[in-house]
Amino acid sequence: MIKIIDLFAGIGGIRRGFEQASNEKIECVFTSEWDNFAVQTYKANYPNEEIFGDITTVNVNDIPEHDILLAGFPCQPFSQAGLKKGFDDTRGTLFFDIERILKTKQPKAFLLENVKRLKTHDNGRTLEIIIKHLKEAGYKNIYIDVLKARDFGLPQNRERIFIVGFLDENVKFEFPKPISKLTRVGDILETKVDPKYTISDKLWEGHQRRKFENKLKGKGFGFGIVNKDSEYTNTISARYYKDGSEILIEQKGKNPRKLTPREAARLQGYPDTFKIVVSNNQAYKQFGNSVPVNTIQAVASEMIKSLKGAEQIEIKELQIIE
Numbered sequence: 001m002i003k004i005i006d007l008f009a010g011i012g013g014i015r016r017g018f019e020q021a022s023n024e025k026i027e028c029v030f031t032s033e034w035d036n037f038a039v040q041t042y043k044a045n046y047p048n049e050e051i052f053g054d055i056t057t058v059n060v061n062d063i064p065e066h067d068i069l070l071a072g073f074p075c076q077p078f079s080q081a082g083l084k085k086g087f088d089d090t091r092g093t094l095f096f097d098i099e100r101i102l103k104t105k106q107p108k109a110f111l112l113e114n115v116k117r118l119k120t121h122d123n124g125r126t127l128e129i130i131i132k133h134l135k136e137a138g139y140k141n142i143y144i145d146v147l148k149a150r151d152f153g154l155p156q157n158r159e160r161i162f163i164v165g166f167l168d169e170n171v172k173f174e175f176p177k178p179i180s181k182l183t184r185v186g187d188i189l190e191t192k193v194d195p196k197y198t199i200s201d202k203l204w205e206g207h208q209r210r211k212f213e214n215k216l217k218g219k220g221f222g223f224g225i226v227n228k229d230s231e232y233t234n235t236i237s238a239r240y241y242k243d244g245s246e247i248l249i250e251q252k253g254k255n256p257r258k259l260t261p262r263e264a265a266r267l268q269g270y271p272d273t274f275k276i277v278v279s280n281n282q283a284y285k286q287f288g289n290s291v292p293v294n295t296i297q298a299v300a301s302e303m304i305k306s307l308k309g310a311e312q313i314e315i316k317e318l319q320i321i322e
Contacts, residue, residue: 002304005030005063005107007055007071007098011041011286013268014070014113017296022304029064037282038289044275055097060104068303069110071098072291095130102137109171109303110139112163113291116146119161130163139165143173147299149269149292151178155185155232156267158292162299166306173306176298186228188266189249197257199244204255207245223248225256236267241284261287269293 002024006015009031019026028046032055033039039051052058074094102110119127127144134142142165149158164173199207211222224234227250234246236259244258247267251257259267261276261283268287276283 001025001027002068003027003029003064003066004068004070005032005066005101007032007069007101008073008094009033009042009051010035010038010072010290012046013270013291013293014072014111014296016270017291017293018068018070018300018304020293020297021300024304029066032058037278038286040277041275041283041286044277055094058097060100063101063105065105065107067108067307069098069101069105069107071110072113073098095133099133099137102134102139106138106167108168108307109164109166110134111296111299111303113296114161114163116159116161119144119146134163134165138167141166141169141171141173143175145175147175147295148178149295150183150232152176152292152294152298153179153181153183154267154269154292154294155183155188155230156235156292157232158235158295160291160295162295164299164303166310168310171306171310174302176302179298183232184228185226185230185233185249188263189228190260190263193257193260197260198251199248199255199257201255203243207243207248225250233267236264236284236288238285238288240264240288241281264288269295269297 002018002022004015004018004026006012006028009015010033012031015026015028015031028049030052031042031046031049032052033042034054042051043049098110098112121127131142131144142163144161144163146159146161149156149160162175164175166173207223214222223245225248226233236247240246240259247259248256249259261280262272264284264287265274265276266272268290269292270287270290278286
């Protein structure tokens with residue numbers, strides 16, 4: 001059994017990736033999420049679980065022992081903390097709560113996920129601070145990479161940074177290699193879609209006008225339109241509910257449409273058995289804020305393999321000593 005904790009859990013995407021990656025039972029012993037709507041969705045899919053709210057108010061001694069810490073943590077500007085308390089101080093940022101748990105509980109490993117721009121934020125200094133503090137917490141064995149969802153079977157151009165760390169310096173880890181599977185937007189589209197998802201003439205005219213104006217100003221983005229044969233979409237964001245501009249689906253003879261919530265779920269790798277119990281707007285926010293489950297599954301598989309490999313080495317070494 002592998003025990004995990006799920007911090008900044010959202011709707012449970014990172015946890016789900018781990019569950020799908022392992023033949024061994026994954027037991028989630030602690031979950032923290034402050035957004036009430038996300039908690040509704042989480043509980044609908046993981047019934048009878050206690051979900052703690054604001055992680056900053058949780059006593060670290062109340063968190064059970066665990067093997068792997070998971071966190072898709074928000075990244076506030078560390079430079080702001082630096083202005084107030086000295087740049088190397090992480091207090092006042094939510095990363096501090098990950099740090100204090102790692103220092104106290106010392107799990108075997110962690111997986112942190114964030115936006116790609118964390119790598120270059122403040123000319124790389126933010127990431128340097130994070131790595132420095134992770135090492136000070138005892139995790140000298142740290143790996144970092146930016147992975148694309150479309151490299152792991154999802155038709156979405158979503159790039160995210162992943163930070164993986166191990167307490168045991170002898171653990172050998174490699175990020176998963178892209179799979180050789182062609183992606184196609186049509187694979188996540190529903191066959192019958194309510195006309196309400198077709199955008200209005202006013203909104204469509206506005207999208208086209210803004211795109212034209214942006215082009216004149218040298219800006220590339222206005223809206224993104226794909227069809228069933230497209231290889232992938234733009235990245236779905238938490239603001240998708242507003243106007244759907246980043247991902248519009250072409251419709252012959254009429255205005256394009258937005259994704260349905262179920263299509264948004266599929267775009268992030270959630271199975272159709274995943275329960276959507278909130279409004280469409282909240283569902284779009286949740287899937288936009290979530291993680292590509294397929295990518296997590298690939299990373300989790302390599303992490304579990306690495307931990308098991310290190311355990312086998314330890315067993316062999318013990319046998320030699322005996």
